[in-house]
Amino acid sequence: MHDMTAHAAAHHAPPQGFIRKYVFSVDHKVIGIQYTALGLVSAFIGMALSWAMRIHLAWPTASIPFLGTLSPNGAPGGVPTPEYYLSLMTMHGTIMAFFLLTAAPMAGFGNFMLPIHVGAADMAFPRLNMASFWVTFVGFVLACATFFIPDGPPLSGWTAYAPLSAVGAVAGPGQGWGQNLWGLSIALFCVASLLGALNFIVTTIDLRTKGMTLSRLPLATWAWFINAWVSLLAFAVLLPTCLLLVLDRLGGTSFFIPGGLVINDKMLPHSGGSPLLFQHLFWFFGHPEVYIIILPAFGIVAHVMPTFTRKPLVGGWKVITYAMAAIGGLSFVVWGHHMFVSGMSPYMAMVFSVPTLIITIPSVIAVLVFAFSLYGANMRFTTPMLFCLGFISLFISGGIGGFFLAQPAVDSYLHATSFVVGHFHFTMGLSAVFAAFAGFYYWFPKMWGRMMNETLGKIHFWLSFVLVYCVFMTLHLMGLTGSVRRYSQFVADFMVPLTPTNRFITIAALLLGATQFIFFYNVIWSRFKGPKAADNPWQATTLEWDTTSPPPFDNFGGRQMTVYHGPMEYDGDAFVMQTSTEKSIAGT
Amino acid sequence: MSQSELTMSTGHEVLMESSPYGMEKKKLGMWIFIVSDACTFATFLFGYGYMRVGSQNWGTPFEFSSILNGIIMTFVLLSSSLSMLAAVRATQAGQKASANKWLGLTMLLGTVFAILHLREWFKMIGEGWRLFYNPLGGAAQFGACFFSVTGLHLTHVISGVIALAFIARGYNQGRYDSSHVETAGLYWHFVDLVWMFVFPLMYLMNAAR
Numbered sequence: 001m002h003d004m005t006a007h008a009a010a011h012h013a014p015p016q017g018f019i020r021k022y023v024f025s026v027d028h029k030v031i032g033i034q035y036t037a038l039g040l041v042s043a044f045i046g047m048a049l050s051w052a053m054r055i056h057l058a059w060p061t062a063s064i065p066f067l068g069t070l071s072p073n074g075a076p077g078g079v080p081t082p083e084y085y086l087s088l089m090t091m092h093g094t095i096m097a098f099f100l101l102t103a104a105p106m107a108g109f110g111n112f113m114l115p116i117h118v119g120a121a122d123m124a125f126p127r128l129n130m131a132s133f134w135v136t137f138v139g140f141v142l143a144c145a146t147f148f149i150p151d152g153p154p155l156s157g158w159t160a161y162a163p164l165s166a167v168g169a170v171a172g173p174g175q176g177w178g179q180n181l182w183g184l185s186i187a188l189f190c191v192a193s194l195l196g197a198l199n200f201i202v203t204t205i206d207l208r209t210k211g212m213t214l215s216r217l218p219l220a221t222w223a224w225f226i227n228a229w230v231s232l233l234a235f236a237v238l239l240p241t242c243l244l245l246v247l248d249r250l251g252g253t254s255f256f257i258p259g260g261l262v263i264n265d266k267m268l269p270h271s272g273g274s275p276l277l278f279q280h281l282f283w284f285f286g287h288p289e290v291y292i293i294i295l296p297a298f299g300i301v302a303h304v305m306p307t308f309t310r311k312p313l314v315g316g317w318k319v320i321t322y323a324m325a326a327i328g329g330l331s332f333v334v335w336g337h338h339m340f341v342s343g344m345s346p347y348m349a350m351v352f353s354v355p356t357l358i359i360t361i362p363s364v365i366a367v368l369v370f371a372f373s374l375y376g377a378n379m380r381f382t383t384p385m386l387f388c389l390g391f392i393s394l395f396i397s398g399g400i401g402g403f404f405l406a407q408p409a410v411d412s413y414l415h416a417t418s419f420v421v422g423h424f425h426f427t428m429g430l431s432a433v434f435a436a437f438a439g440f441y442y443w444f445p446k447m448w449g450r451m452m453n454e455t456l457g458k459i460h461f462w463l464s465f466v467l468v469y470c471v472f473m474t475l476h477l478m479g480l481t482g483s484v485r486r487y488s489q490f491v492a493d494f495m496v497p498l499t500p501t502n503r504f505i506t507i508a509a510l511l512l513g514a515t516q517f518i519f520f521y522n523v524i525w526s527r528f529k530g531p532k533a534a535d536n537p538w539q540a541t542t543l544e545w546d547t548t549s550p551p552p553f554d555n556f557g558g559r560q561m562t563v564y565h566g567p568m569e570y571d572g573d574a575f576v577m578q579t580s581t582e583k584s585i586a587g588t
Numbered sequence: 589m590s591q592s593e594l595t596m597s598t599g600h601e602v603l604m605e606s607s608p609y610g611m612e613k614k615k616l617g618m619w620i621f622i623v624s625d626a627c628t629f630a631t632f633l634f635g636y637g638y639m640r641v642g643s644q645n646w647g648t649p650f651e652f653s654s655i656l657n658g659i660i661m662t663f664v665l666l667s668s669s670l671s672m673l674a675a676v677r678a679t680q681a682g683q684k685a686s687a688n689k690w691l692g693l694t695m696l697l698g699t700v701f702a703i704l705h706l707r708e709w710f711k712m713i714g715e716g717w718r719l720f721y722n723p724l725g726g727a728a729q730f731g732a733c734f735f736s737v738t739g740l741h742l743t744h745v746i747s748g749v750i751a752l753a754f755i756a757r758g759y760n761q762g763r764y765d766s767s768h769v770e771t772a773g774l775y776w777h778f779v780d781l782v783w784m785f786v787f788p789l790m791y792l793m794n795a796a797r
Contacts, residue, residue, distance in 0.1 A: 125613070197620075198624070201616075205616060206611070209603070209605065210604060210605060232623065232627075236624040236631075237627055237630075239628055240628050240631040240635075244632075244635060244736070247732065251720070252720035253729075253732035254720065255635060255639065255732060271728060272639070272642070272643055272727050272729050273639075277642075280638075281631060
């Protein structure tokens with residue numbers, strides 16, 4: 001028996017005042033925009049770090065602007081030391097993987113769109129939602145703060161492998177307070193992600209409006225919902241892993257530090273710990289994490305594509321949703337494929353290789369659904385559609401590399417080469433970024449009430465698309481020649497002939513970065529000068545296009561939304577909104 | 589009343605799809621939290637198991653007095669689950685006095701558990717146990733595992749007592765109703781259930797033999 005007053009407590013009126021409205025807001029739309037903005041800032045910082053790395057790789061003696069000022073010790077005269085190169089790499093990985101790729105497609109677009117998609121006025125727990133953004137923000141500030149402490153950021157990579165990450169300042173610059181701040185930052189990020197996941201799940205289950213059955217959920221919302229479950233279980237493991245790491249560092253325990261370790265001529269007072277335990281715990285989170293990054297990308301593409309192919313996806317909502325659910329479930333049993341050469345039993349490598357190959361089946365099904373859905377489509381080549389096509393291309397190219405890496409025998413050769421770097425940048429990096437761009441161009445009119453410039457968008461797409469291939473396909477080839485990742489310079493004899501290739505990648509990467517300024521310019525220009533957006537500029541069917549652009553505080557202006565159709569009612573130029581009482585034209 | 593009649597936060601009546609589990613949002617939220625928290629405890633226990641299996645000189649230090657203390661703690665915590673159940677029943681029946689009595693007893697039992705546990709901790713610390721030191725000469729990991737696993741559980745118990753105090757106050761002031769007490773009860777039973785893993789794994793498996 002529930003009391004009505006209990007629910008009345010959750011009501012909130014439109015807030016007054018700048019701070020309650022735009023800063024500490026409980027409105028899911030503001031929080032979604034805050035997350036998206038955080039993602040853009042992270043993208044810029046992460047990108048700048050990658051430029052510094054690339055310049056150093058191609059011209060090892062070149063002085064890099066600003067770097068000498070940022071860290072006189074780490075980069076005397078602007079030339080990074082090998083240790084500082086690793087610090088740049090660590091922070092590039094941390095900021096990109098957590099604060100851009102995990103946060104933006106899920107917490108950014110998801111927060112803004114999920115309640116509208118299901119026809120609710122807000123998330124189930126608005127205050128928790130606000131807390132999760134601000135905890136993420138503090139985590140972000142702590143991560144960035146590592147640049148400004150004397151020792152600089154940690155150098156143990158975004159995976160923070162023990163014992164390097166666990167033994168403390170003795171292990172090198174940044175391994176003192178830099179690594180402590182990193183651990184704290186990621187622990188906070190875990191807490192925020194857990195709160196966010198809880199909110200997403202409860203909102204999707206409990207706040208659906210009349211007629212919004214599970215089979216009528218928009219596919220982006222399906223993806224966010226499945227992804228929330230994966231986040232819930234994965235971050236609940238990373239959080240205690242961070243705590244154990246901090247205990248090793250500050251509490252003197254030896255969970256991850258083996259006995260008899262001598263570092264810089266110092267015998268460490270630890271014994272009996274296991275670096276493999278850290279890898280198991282980290283990758284039990286880490287592998288689901290890459291699917292946490294890519295599932296919202298699948299969802300956004302599945303949501304955006306039917307609008308522009310003007311037909312439902314092949315297999316309706318079921319095939320793609322079941323594929324995403326299968327990926328989510330299987331993602332928890334494949335983590336050992338990151339550890340083929342870690343010293344784990346080779347038999348275990350065999351055991352993990354099999355589910356790794358099995359998880360390619362739903363992944364391939366999902367991508368083939370997208371590819372086959374292009375057949376017979378009345379395609380509208382808008383910018384979001386182009387980015388969807390780019391996503392399909394990148395995910396297939398990156399995914400093919402996955403077949404090689406999933407075999408323990410082949411992986412022994414390719415492990416820790418730039419083949420892996422190219423592979424994961426294609427699959428979880430750029431695929432997710434392209435899907436996020438698709439979502440951004442698609443939802444921008446709804447989020448800000450103005451259209452983005454299509455010409456600039458198309459230039460942005462084509463330049464990005466070609467340059468991404470120049471950078472990361474070439475990295476695959478470099479990896480095949482034996483080029484090792486995490487080396488700051490390629491001065492060994494066998495690497496010297498690769499210097500021109502390295503320079504090619506660097507130039508392409510710098511141009512790729514420059515291309516993003518077209519996007520930044522387009523965002524700023526369109527935000528203030530773009531043509532006003534209609535309520536439904538793309539002739540789409542889902543609930544977010546059934547309200548004003550941008551939506552009012554309660555999303556639908558007090559209207560009762562009742563849903564009669566699935567989200568993919570398209571047939572050429574004809575379409576039926578989800579809330580329309582007209583007859584179905586696509587049979588969904 | 590059924591779920592579909594619930595109002596939404598716009599202040600006007602909105603018809604909704606019924607929840608597949610017929611459960612209102614904060615109770616569902618608590619269940620989801622429990623799923624996630626269970627993973628966190630499982631990680632700690634997995635780490636403990638990994639350390640224990642990988643160790644060649646794992647000590648089993650708990651004498652009968654410690655085991656007896658653990659049994660009393662278990663009895664106290666299990667009883668508190670029973671009193672929590674009675675408190676939920678009483679709030680659902682609208683019996684405020686009875687609900688307060690049972691909520692008070694639950695908090696009391698939780699506090700007794702925490703005191704017994706802290707007494708055990710201080711006794712061990714007095715004997716020289718540390719996160720990184722085993723005074724009996726066995727694996728140093730024993731202290732690390734014991735203090736971190738039971739510490740996490742103890743944190744949950746103490747937060748639970750504090751949360752119950754807030755819930756009880758809100759209930760008495762009329763801000764909270766039986767559903768809030770029930771949701772807090774879910775958490776309390778979960779913490780109790782975790783102890784049913786911690787006690788055998790941490791105490792019984794380490795009884796001196």
